[in-house]
Every structure is written in C-alpha cells, then in structure tokens.
Amino acid sequence: MSTTALLEDTKLGPKAGGLYRHQNFLTGILTGGVAMFLGWLVAHYTVQNNANWGSDMVVTVTMAAWVVGFMAGIGAFNAVFRWMVGHDQDHDDELYAAGVSQGWRRYFKFCTDHKVVGTQYLVLVMSLFAVGGTLAMIIRTQLISPNNHLISPQTYNAVISIHGMIMIIATIIMVSGPWANFILPIQLGAKDMAFPRLNALSLWLVVAAVPPILISLFIGGVDSGWTTYAPLSVQSPPGQDAFAITIITFVVSVTVAGINTITTTMTMRAKGMTMGRLPIFVWGSLVAAGLGLYAMPAFLAAQSMLLTDRVVGTSFFAPAQGGAGWLYENIFWIMGHPEVYVILIPGVAAAMDVASTFSRKPLFGYKIAVGAFFGLGALALMVWAHHMFTTGWAPNLADPWMLTTELISIPTGVFFLVIIGTLWRGSIWTRLPMYWVYLFLWNFIIGGVTGIYLSDVPADQYFHGNMFVTAHFHYTLLGGGMIGATAALCYWFPKMSGKMLNERIGKLAFWVIAIFFQVTYFGMFWEGFQGMPRRIAAYAPYFHSANLIATIGAYGLFLGWVILLYAIIHSWMNGKVAPSNPWQAKSLEWHISSPPPLENFLVDPIVTSDPYTFGEGEPMAPAKQPSPATVGSTEGGAH
Amino acid sequence: MSSNHEDIKREQIAETVDGWTHNGPFHRRPSFRILILVILFTAFGVWAAVFFTDKIMPSILSSQMKSVHDTIIFFTILAAPVAALVYAIAAYSIYKWGHGHGEQAPPDGPPMRENSLTTSIWLGASTILVVVVLVWGMTALSSENQGQLRPVTIDVYGQQWLWTFKYPGTGVESNQLVVPVGRQIRFVVTSYDVTHGFWPNSLGVQIDANPGFKTYITADPNATGQFAVRCSQLCGLYHAYMDANGKVVTPTQFSSWLVSHGASTTSANAYALGGK
Numbered sequence: 001m002s003t004t005a006l007l008e009d010t011k012l013g014p015k016a017g018g019l020y021r022h023q024n025f026l027t028g029i030l031t032g033g034v035a036m037f038l039g040w041l042v043a044h045y046t047v048q049n050n051a052n053w054g055s056d057m058v059v060t061v062t063m064a065a066w067v068v069g070f071m072a073g074i075g076a077f078n079a080v081f082r083w084m085v086g087h088d089q090d091h092d093d094e095l096y097a098a099g100v101s102q103g104w105r106r107y108f109k110f111c112t113d114h115k116v117v118g119t120q121y122l123v124l125v126m127s128l129f130a131v132g133g134t135l136a137m138i139i140r141t142q143l144i145s146p147n148n149h150l151i152s153p154q155t156y157n158a159v160i161s162i163h164g165m166i167m168i169i170a171t172i173i174m175v176s177g178p179w180a181n182f183i184l185p186i187q188l189g190a191k192d193m194a195f196p197r198l199n200a201l202s203l204w205l206v207v208a209a210v211p212p213i214l215i216s217l218f219i220g221g222v223d224s225g226w227t228t229y230a231p232l233s234v235q236s237p238p239g240q241d242a243f244a245i246t247i248i249t250f251v252v253s254v255t256v257a258g259i260n261t262i263t264t265t266m267t268m269r270a271k272g273m274t275m276g277r278l279p280i281f282v283w284g285s286l287v288a289a290g291l292g293l294y295a296m297p298a299f300l301a302a303q304s305m306l307l308t309d310r311v312v313g314t315s316f317f318a319p320a321q322g323g324a325g326w327l328y329e330n331i332f333w334i335m336g337h338p339e340v341y342v343i344l345i346p347g348v349a350a351a352m353d354v355a356s357t358f359s360r361k362p363l364f365g366y367k368i369a370v371g372a373f374f375g376l377g378a379l380a381l382m383v384w385a386h387h388m389f390t391t392g393w394a395p396n397l398a399d400p401w402m403l404t405t406e407l408i409s410i411p412t413g414v415f416f417l418v419i420i421g422t423l424w425r426g427s428i429w430t431r432l433p434m435y436w437v438y439l440f441l442w443n444f445i446i447g448g449v450t451g452i453y454l455s456d457v458p459a460d461q462y463f464h465g466n467m468f469v470t471a472h473f474h475y476t477l478l479g480g481g482m483i484g485a486t487a488a489l490c491y492w493f494p495k496m497s498g499k500m501l502n503e504r505i506g507k508l509a510f511w512v513i514a515i516f517f518q519v520t521y522f523g524m525f526w527e528g529f530q531g532m533p534r535r536i537a538a539y540a541p542y543f544h545s546a547n548l549i550a551t552i553g554a555y556g557l558f559l560g561w562v563i564l565l566y567a568i569i570h571s572w573m574n575g576k577v578a579p580s581n582p583w584q585a586k587s588l589e590w591h592i593s594s595p596p597p598l599e600n601f602l603v604d605p606i607v608t609s610d611p612y613t614f615g616e617g618e619p620m621a622p623a624k625q626p627s628p629a630t631v632g633s634t635e636g637g638a639h
Numbered sequence: 640m641s642s643n644h645e646d647i648k649r650e651q652i653a654e655t656v657d658g659w660t661h662n663g664p665f666h667r668r669p670s671f672r673i674l675i676l677v678i679l680f681t682a683f684g685v686w687a688a689v690f691f692t693d694k695i696m697p698s699i700l701s702s703q704m705k706s707v708h709d710t711i712i713f714f715t716i717l718a719a720p721v722a723a724l725v726y727a728i729a730a731y732s733i734y735k736w737g738h739g740h741g742e743q744a745p746p747d748g749p750p751m752r753e754n755s756l757t758t759s760i761w762l763g764a765s766t767i768l769v770v771v772v773l774v775w776g777m778t779a780l781s782s783e784n785q786g787q788l789r790p791v792t793i794d795v796y797g798q799q800w801l802w803t804f805k806y807p808g809t810g811v812e813s814n815q816l817v818v819p820v821g822r823q824i825r826f827v828v829t830s831y832d833v834t835h836g837f838w839p840n841s842l843g844v845q846i847d848a849n850p851g852f853k854t855y856i857t858a859d860p861n862a863t864g865q866f867a868v869r870c871s872q873l874c875g876l877y878h879a880y881m882d883a884n885g886k887v888v889t890p891t892q893f894s895s896w897l898v899s900h901g902a903s904t905t906s907a908n909a910y911a912l913g914g915k
Contacts, residue, residue: 153876225873231850232833232875319851325834326849359732361748368758390836390871391847392828392854402776406769413765416725421757423732427745430737441729449718456776458703458783459710461845462696465836465871503740529695531840533871536879540867584744615747 017096018082018089020075025108028074032208035069036062056311059219059238063212063245070208075110076201098196098598110204112196113598117203118182119496122489124206125177126565128170131214133558135163140554146541156537158221158239165213165226165243169250171477172292172339173206173257174485175346180261180285183492186589187279189270189607191599194263198256205253209246216242225535227336230317230328234309241310244303251300254342258289258296270588272607279587279611280356280369281488284349287373288342291380295338302331326393333384341380343477345373347484348415351440354487355419357585358434359426362612365418372414379408389457390464398457405455412448416441431583432506436487439514443479447472450525468528471521479517486564493568494582498595499575502567509564516556523550587611669735673727680723688715697841700866700887702859704843706779713775717768783844783857789913790823790857797828797835797848800877802868809902809910816868816885818842819893819911820860828854836871839885847872860887 015021043061047053071077079089079097089097098113099106106116138159142150151159181203185193193199216222220237233240265278265286305316306328315321317328356363363369386405389398419441428434450472453459463469493501526546532539539547581590588605589596692708699705738745793816794805805812816839818824828837830848837856838845841864846856863886870881888896894911898904 153879157873157876157878223873223875229834229872232873235833319849324849324851326852359736359748360745362750362752364751365753365758367753390845391834392849392852392856398780399777402780403773406773406776409769410762410765413721413761416721417758417761420725420728420732421751421754423728423736424751426732426736426748428732428737429745430733430740438729438733441725445722445725449715449722452714452718452772453711456710456714456772456779458706458776458779458843459714461703462707462840462843464845465838525691526695529691531697531867531869533836533838533869533878535873538879540882612752613750615750 012092012096012100016092018093019078020093020097020110023073023075023078023110024105025074028070028204028208031073032066032070032211035072036066039065039069052313053311055238056241059241060245060307060311063215063242066211067205067208067245067249071201071204074204076204078110079197098192100598110200112192112200114181114185114193114196114199115496115596115598117193117199118178120203121173121177121181121206122496124203125170125174126568128166128210129174129561130565132163132166132170133561135159135166136554137558139163140551142537143539143547144551146544146547147538151537153537154221154223157223157225157535158217160535161222161225161228161243162213162217163226165222165246168226168339168343169206169209169246171343171481171485172254174343174482175350175488176257176261176285176288176292176342177203177206178496179281179350179488179492180257180289180346182496183589184261184282184285185264185268186592186596186600187282187587187611188265188268189273189588189601189605190264190268191601193260194268195260198260202253202257202260205249205256209249209253212242212249213246216240216246227332228303228306229332230306230309230325231319231323233306233328234318236310241307244307247303248300248307251296254292254296258293261285261289262293270605270607274607277607277610280352280363280366281346281349283370283373284346284352287377288345291338291345291377292342294381295335295342298331298335299339302328302335305331326388326391329388329391329393330385333387336387337384338377338380340473340477341376344481344484345376347440347481347488348444349373349484350488350491351437351484352415352418352422353587354433354491355422355437356612356614357491357583358429358431358437359422360429360614361422361424361426362614362616363418364421364424365414366610366612368414369418372411372418375411375414376408379404379411383408386455386460389460402455402457406452408455409448409452416445432501432503432510433487433491433583435507435510436483436490439510439517440480440483440487442514443475443483443517447475447477447480450475462531463528465533466528467524467532467534470534471524471528474521474524479521489568491583492589493571494578495589495594495596497572497575498578499571500578500582502571502575505563505567505570509560509567512556512560512563514560516553516560518553520550520553520557523547523553526550585611586613669731672735673724673731676727676730677720677723680726681719684719684722685712685715688712688719697866698862698864699843700841700860700862700864701843702861703783704841705861706783707843710775710779714772717771721764721768787823787859790825791819791910791913792825792827793818795826795828795837795848796831797837797870797874797881798831799833799875800870800881802837802870802881802883804883806897806902806910809897809906811897811900811902813900814883816883817893817896818858818860818885818887819890820863820887822860822890824858824860826856826858828856833874834872835874835881837868838871839866839868841866841885841887845871863887863889 040062043058047057082088099111099116107120142148142156216239219239221239222243223236224233265282308314309317315323317323317325352363382404385401454463490501523546527543530543530546532543578594580593592600688711692711699708792807794807796803802814804816828846828848830850832850835848837848842858844856844858846854866885868883868885870878890911894907897907897911
C-alpha cells in the first residue's frame with residue numbers, strides 16, 4: 001500500500017496534465033454532441049445542394065463527427081497534438097494522465113493506468129451485456145406466442161440485429177478488455193501495458209462506438225441481422241450507416257488493443273518470466289489478440305465497402321450493377337469465424353487457470369494447451385466458408401471446408417483434456433470461481449457436439465439458418481466463452497476491487513443461471529429440430545410449446561444475471577476486504593496487494609518457475625524479496 | 640522424457656500422496672464408477688438424439704432427409720461417449736475429490752503435469768473420430784450429388800416475401816411446390832431482389848436464392864406427404880411470413896395437378912412421367 005500512498009500524495013505541478021485537467025467523460029460527450037450537430041449541419045446543407053447524396057450521407061457524417069468529437073473531447077489526441085507542436089509531455093503530465101491524485105475521478109477520464117482501463121472495461125462490458133440482455137428479453141417476449149404484436153416486424157428485425165452486434169462487441173472485449181488489461185501485465189511482472197495511451201484509446205473508442213449503434217434503432221434500424229448480408233443491407237434504412245460507423249470504430253479499438261497485448265507480452269516480461277512460464281491465461285490472450293488482428297480488419301473492409309455502396313453509389317455488393325452478395329458473405333466470415341475464437345479462447349484460458357488453482361494441481365498438459373490455442377487459431381483462418389455451405393457459392397469446395405471445420409474438434413477436445421486432466425485426483429476446492437468451470441465444461445461440450453452436426457454439409461442443409469444454429473452458438477459463446485469470463489470475474493474480482501465477492505449470492509446466481517440456461521437453449525434446440533428458421537417475428541402454431549419453454553428459460557436466465565450483478569455491486573460497495581491472495585494461487589498478481597498500487601511492483605519481481613507449482617514445494621519467488629540466486633526450473637522438481 | 644525420469648517422478652508423487660492420510664481415494668481406482676457414469680450419460684445422449692429425430696423433426700420425404708436423420712444419430716453415437724467421459728470425470732471429481740468451500744485452500748494435489756499416454760490416446764481418438772465423421776459426410780455428400788437421367792427441373796424464384804415455382808415446359812407457375820415421388824428433382828434457384836434461403840424442410844436440402852445468380856440443388860423424394868417451404872435467410876420486413884406449402888405426390892397426381900393449373904395434358908404427362 002505504501003506505493004499507492006506515495007504516488008497518491010505525489011505533489012504534481014499545478015499545471016501537470018495541461019488540458020487533461022479539464023477533460024473527462026462529460027466534456028467528451030459535450031464535444032461529441034457539438035461535433036455531431038456541426039457534422040449534421042454541414043452534411044444536411046451539402047446534401048440539399050447535391051442530388052447524388054441522400055440521408056445516408058447525413059447519417060454517416062453525423063456519426064463519424066460524433067466519434068471524432070468525443071475522442072477529442074475526452075483528450076485522446078492531446079498527447080499526439082502536443083508532440084506535433086513540440087510541447088511533449090513531461091513526467092508530471094504522464095503521472096497526471098495515469099490518474100495520480102484524482103481519486104474516483106480518474107475512472108471517468110482518459111486514464112493511462114492499465115488497472116483503471118481494466119476496471120472501466122469491466123463496467124463497460126457489463127453495461128453492454130445489460131443492453132444486449134434487455135434486447136434479448138424483448139425478442140423472447142415477442143416470441144412468447146405465435147403471432148404476437150408486441151413489436152412490429154421492422155422493430156423486431158432491428159432489435160435482433162442490435163442484440164446480436166452489441167453482444168458480439170461485448171463478448172469480444174469481455175475477457176481481453178477487463179482481464180488482459182488489468183491482470184495480464186501484472187502476471188508478466190510489468191508496471192503497465194507497453195502502450196498505456198493506446199490502452200486508454202482502445203477503451204474509449206469502444207465507448208464512442210456504442211451510441212451510433214443505439215441511435216440506429218431510432219433511425220429506421222438495421223433490418224438484416226448482425227451479419228448485415230448484402231444486398232439486403234444495401235437497401236436498409238439509414239440505421240445501417242450508423243451501424244457501419246460503430247463497426248469501423250470498434251475494429252480500430254480491437255486492433256489497437258491487440259497490438260498492445262502482443263507487444264506487452266513479448267517485451268514487458270519480468271526477469272525470469274520466460275515464455276514457457278507464462279500463465280496459460282497470457283497465452284490465451286496472446287493468441288486471441290493475434291487472431292483479432294487478422295480477423296477484425298476484414299469486418300472494417302466489409303462495412304466500409306457496404307457504406308460506400310450505400311452512400312456514394314459504388315456497387316461491390318449490388319447485383320444489378322455487377323456486384324455480388326457472396327463477396328460480402330466471404331469478407332464477413334473471414335472476420336466472422338476467427339472472431340468467435342477471439343471471443344472464446346481467453347475465456348477458456350481463464351477457466352484453465354481457475355481449474356488449476358481450485359484443484360490445487362499444476363495445469364495438466366500446459367504445452368499441449370498452448371499448442372491447441374495456436375492450432376485453433378491457425379484452423380480458424382481456414383474455415384470461414386462453412387458458414388456458407390448452403391449459399392450455393394463454390395459447392396465443389398464443400399469437402400475441404402468440411403475437413404478443416406471438423407479438424408477443429410481436435411484442439412477443442414484438448415481444452416477438455418486439459419481441464420479434466422487438471423481436475424483428475426485434485427483437491428477440488430469448491431469456491432465460486434470453480435463452479436463456473438464446471439458449468440463451462442457442461443455447456444461447452446454441448447456447444448461443441450452440436451457444432452459437429454453443423455460441420456457436416458448434408459446435416460447442415462437441414463440446420464442452417466434455423467434455431468438449432470442459434471442454440472448452438474449460444475451454447476459456445478454464452479455457455480462457453482461468457483461462463484469462462486464469469487469464472488475469470490469471480491476469480492479476479494478480489495484483486496480488482498479489493499473486496500471479496502459475496503459467494504452466497506453468487507452461488508444463488510450460479511444455480512439460477514445454470515438451470516435456466518439449459519431450459520432456454522433446450523427450447524431453442526427443440527425449435528431447430530422442428531424446423532423453425534432464425535430471426536422470425538412470428539411463427540406457425542406448432543412451434544409454440546418450444547418457444548414458450550425458451551422464453552420462460554430466458555426470463556430465468558436474465559434473472560440469474562441480475563442476481564450476479566447485484567452480488568458484484570453489493571460486494572464492490574460493502575464486501576469484506578480481500579487479502580492479497582485469497583485463493584492461495586501462485587501467479588504474480590497474487591503477490592501484490594488487492595487492489596494493486598500504481599505501477600504494481602515495489603521491487604521488480606524475479607521469476608523462478610511457472611505459476612503451477614502446486615504440490616511441488618517452492619512457489620514463485622515473492623515479489624518483495626528478489627533473490628537472483630534462487631534456483632528453480634520450469635518443470636519444478638520438488639525440493 | 641526418459642523412463643528413468645518418469646520413475647523418479649512417480650516415486651515423488653507416491654511419496655507426496657502417502658503424506659496425506661485424508662486422501663484415501665488416491666489409492667483406489669476410480670475407473671469403475673466413472674465407467675458407469677459414462678454409460679449412463681452416453682445412453683441419455685443417444686436416447687435424446689433418437690427422440691429428437693423421431694418425434695420432433697418433420698417426416699422423412701426424401702433420401703436427403705433420411706441422411707440428415709442418420710447423420711444426427713450416428714454423430715451422437717460417436718460424440719456421446721466423449722461428452723459422457725468429460726461429464727463423468729467432472730461429476731466424479733466433485734463427489735470424490737471435493738474438499739468443500741472453506742476459507743483455506745485444501746492441501747495441494749499430486750503434481751501431475753502431463754501424461755503422454757493419456758494425451759496420445761486422447762489425440763488419437765479425436766483424430767480417428769474426425770476421420771470417421773469426415774468420411775461419413777463426404778460419402779453422403781457424393782451420393783446426394785449423383786445426378787440421375789432426366790430429373791424433373793423446377794425453377795424457384797424468391798422475392799420479398801413470396802416463393803414462386805415454375806414448372807418449365809408446362810407453363811405452370813404456382814406458389815405451391817408440388818413434386819413427384821420417385822423422381823430426382825433439380826431445383827434451379829434464384830431471386831428477384833435480395834438473398835433468400837430456399838428450404839423445403841422435409842426434403843432435407845437447402846440453398847440460397849441469390850439475385851443475379853442461379854444456384855442448384857437436387858432432392859430425391861421417396862415418400863408422399865406434406866411439407867413446409869420456408870425462407871432461411873433474413874430478407875427484410877416480412878421474412879417470418881415467407882412460407883409456402885409443399886407436397887410430394889405420385890407422378891400421376893403430379894400430372895393431373897399440373898393439368899388443373901393450366902398445363903396441357905401432353906406437356907404435363909411428358910414433364911411428370913418423362914422418365915418412365
């Protein structure tokens with residue numbers, strides 16, 4: 001704690017931080033609003049005098065102006081600007097930017113401290129889940145009876161599209177946002193991320209990206225699903241333009257964050273932290289970041305081309321002018337498949353670390369787990385067209401796509417081997433984080449097995465585009481990825497907040513979520529077998545009972561998440577103070593106080609083994625007593 | 640890793656284990672109970688697959704739909720034991736190796752970092768499963784793609800939010816899809832506006848209707864009955880209502896249906912009974 005005190009009390013010069021002193025979330029919104037208005041004004045009057053441009057141009061310019069204005073208003077460009085005019089920031093400025101002596105206010109600023117960014121990410125992710133979850137409740141309520149008129153078909157299409165995209169955004173950042181920013185640098189023994197300003201930039205870009213997609217609901221909506229398949233999306237209402245601005249902004253954020261995670265892992269490791277000693281979570285984050293760097297720009301390309309089709313009349317995807325919807329579908333899924341592993345892998349990796357700590361055993365098959373991450377990452381680049389089995393594009397390629405897709409079950413199977421191998425003969429400590437690992441196993445294997453049916457072209461001709469697919473990917477992304485992320489949340493919550501999570505409420509939430517999750521998606525599998533297509537606002541009466549089951553399950557599931565949210569807020573405010581190492585775990589973050597001080601380590605740690613030395617005697621060298629003479633090895637022979 | 644090294648490791652593990660008097664189960668082999676659990680979970684999985692395909696899915700009206708049913712059951716038989724093994728070990732670990740949820744962590748478990756035999760078996764088994772699944776899929780796919788002489792060609796047109804079926808040579812155009820049993824049907828699918836998904840569900844085939852392109856899919860109806868044609872690709876406002884009725888009938892009924900929809904008897908017979 002003394003470092004915190006030291007740095008908190010540091011007397012910064014009266015003008016340290018310069019313009020940063022006056023910038024926060026609120027000034028960002030105000031500047032963004034003004035920019036939005038100016039953008040609208042200019043675009044509106046330009047459009048009036050130009051017959052070729054329409055409302056799409058107005059929406060695009062307005063939304064882009066919001067993003068730039070918000071980022072400028074919160075101070076994202078200050079440092080770059082000062083550098084350009086030859087007034088580079090001095091040390092006091094940097095400390096100010098890292099949040100020194102600003103108390104809670106730093107959480108509403110463009111703060112470069114990786115722990116502040118991680119916390120901001122966590123709150124952002126939970127807010128996005130709240131929005132996406134509420135939209136899901138609207139969808140399920142609409143489907144409670146066959147011909148419900150709760151919302152119009154137009155609104156329904158907009159709601160499912162925004163539900164999908166908000167959830168995809170939230171799940172992409174749900175582990176790599178909070179935990180790869182907060183925990184990963186500490187696990188490496190680093191003082192911060194490699195690029196603290198880019199770190200803050202990546203967070204606030206996501207914040208800037210959210211309003212356009214929400215506004216899209218009120219300007220006609222997006223009516224072509226989160227996939228926004230062309231040519232339907234070329235003809236969509238102006239909501240599609242706002243959607244595209246959201247995606248473009250978000251992709252920049254993910255790219256920036258990915259570069260940061262990779263560079264941090266490669267260059268910021270403490271002495272002795274060899275690649276072979278990295279916690280598995282770091283490996284997972286690393287592979288996911290690399291995969292994101294490959295995948296996400298394709299989304300930017302797809303949406304940019306779509307935007308130019310709509311705004312300035314290009315014809316990449318317009319069949320009447322020689323374009324093709326298949327082109328869009330290909331570019332989209334070149335992003336879309338790797339993206340699901342960007343979502344999944346960090347969650348799986350976190351679950352592995354939790355499994356090791358709560359089985360009191362070394363991670364089983366560390367090397368093969370790392371290999372599986374890379375294998376999955378490599379395969380992810382070669383499977384995209386299995387989303388297009390029934391589109392009629394390149395039918396002769398069905399066999400190779402089937403091969404690469406089915407090969408995925410080998411690295412995925414390794415995940416299970418690693419976790420059950422870790423459980424095997426362990427001393428299972430059934431604390432809350434471990435509960436989620438068991439739920440992860442249960443759900444993710446159902447998600448995996450149902451994926452095998454979909455990988456088979458003949459069977460996919462029945463299941464494609466039907467509710468079976470919806471149930472399948474919710475089992476993998478929500479049941480696997482998000483449950484893994486919840487394990488991570490319960491595991492690292494004490495470190496992040498300095499408070500213990502209330503396990504009694506947490507376990508209640510667990511059981512509600514675990515049970516109603518099965519009910520919800522059992523209903524959806526049922527619908528899928530019956531032959532109900534996805535994304536329909538009304539259905540034939542014989543789908544009713546399955547839909548009723550799914551809707552009841554969904555309400556329960558929502559309730560479960562609300563209970564968990566209550567546990568988090570309640571514990572954050574009134575929880576028991578957490579010790580530095582409540583789980584008696586061994587990775588570096590547990591060697592420093594909860595929450596950690598600015599710059600994390602008083603003395604640079606020296607690492608002598610990996611964090612999986614359970615049952616092997618000597619743990620990692622404590623952070624406070626570096627003893628270079630300590631002998632240890634990766635294999636961790638008993639002393 | 641040398642066997643000598645392995646032995647030393649095993650000794651170390653044995654020593655550690657002996658140090659924990661409370662850890663009785665380490666000495667007993669858990670395999671038998673886990674096996675029972677595996678069998679139970681597997682049986683449940685296979686039963687679920689049979690139940691879903693038999694009771695929930697639409698009836699089988701073509702060899703393609705038969706292949707969908709068979710695939711689901713066959714894949715479940717392959718996958719269920721793997722899933723069951725994971726579930727069994729997970730359940731058993733709580734039951735037998737659980738140490739409660741106290742404030743203090745239980746004593747460390749044995750430091751088993753890897754086991755090359757288990758890993759090899761696991762990788763080998765999953766590779767074999769992948770090969771089996773792949774061969775199954777490729778076989779089914781190639782038999783589906785076998786063209787027969789003189790199939791019945793039907794032109795399918797999607798538009799927002801309506802299906803139109805044209806029976807070339809007869810001049811018949813309908814919103815109802817009627818196909819004869821025992822003949823291969825070749826659907827030539829396209830769209831007037833945006834992408835739709837042509838999905839005659841009991842025929843077990845599906846292909847997108849793309850504007851500007853024609854796509855092809857064949858189905859071999861082998862039983863008469865009713866089915867639904869749905870749109871499986873979100874296509875805008877009334878996507879939910881883009882349904883059509885489908886029927887598999889005998890060739891004679893097909894011919895008279897065509898006549899009742901304006902075809903001449905000669906053209907209807909030539910079209911519907913052509914292969915015979």
